[in-house]
Amino acid sequence: MRVLFIHADYIEYEAKSKAMKDAEEIIEKKERYEECLVPFISVEEGDSSILDRAVVEIEDVAKKVGAERIVLYPYAHLSNKLASPGEAMKVLKELEKMLSEKYEVHRAPFGWYKSFVISCKGHPLSELSKEIRGEA
Numbered sequence: 001m002r003v004l005f006i007h008a009d010y011i012e013y014e015a016k017s018k019a020m021k022d023a024e025e026i027i028e029k030k031e032r033y034e035e036c037l038v039p040f041i042s043v044e045e046g047d048s049s050i051l052d053r054a055v056v057e058i059e060d061v062a063k064k065v066g067a068e069r070i071v072l073y074p075y076a077h078l079s080n081k082l083a084s085p086g087e088a089m090k091v092l093k094e095l096e097k098m099l100s101e102k103y104e105v106h107r108a109p110f111g112w113y114k115s116f117v118i119s120c121k122g123h124p125l126s127e128l129s130k131e132i133r134g135e136a
């Protein structure tokens with residue numbers, strides 16, 4: 001799993017059009033979240049076996065930056081070993097559920113082309129990237 005973390009004053013996105021035929025059914029096309037950690041996530045093959053590790057890594061960053069709100073953003077552009085859309089959707093939904101035990105968690109729509117505006121806070125830990133793997 002490849003993740004780009006942005007600690008943001010806000011993120012605003014709008015689903016524009018479907019990027020795949022079975023894109024996730026969504027209710028709201030536009031959302032805005034204030035004061036949040038935004039992990040842009042490329043789910044890679046086999047990531048369903050490293051969910052616990054991914055939760056630990058994401059919670060570690062949230063704690064370090066003092067974020068209480070997490071907005072998971074599916075982002076198919078950080079890896080050349082992408083999991084299938086079906087596996088990626090499953091992993092992101094499971095991540096959302098597991099992180100919700102300790103955080104307020106939202107998830108941007110899966111399978112949609114989206115416009116977005118993000119305001120990065122600019123402090124030293126406000127931009128981070130991680131490659132999350134299973135135990136070595």
Ligand SMILES: Nc1ncnc2c1ncn2[C@@H]1O[C@H](COS(=O)(=O)NC(=O)[C@@H](N)CO)[C@@H](O)[C@H]1O
Nearest residue numbers: 019020042043074075076082083085088111112
């Ligand atoms: N492995 C993945 N990790 C994260 N998001 C994914 C993944 N696969 C698909 N998506 C989501 O589904 C959308 C379409 O992805 S896709 O089916 O691979 N298609 C494409 O990426 C191209 N049509 C350009 O978007 C992505 O924009 C993203 O929202």
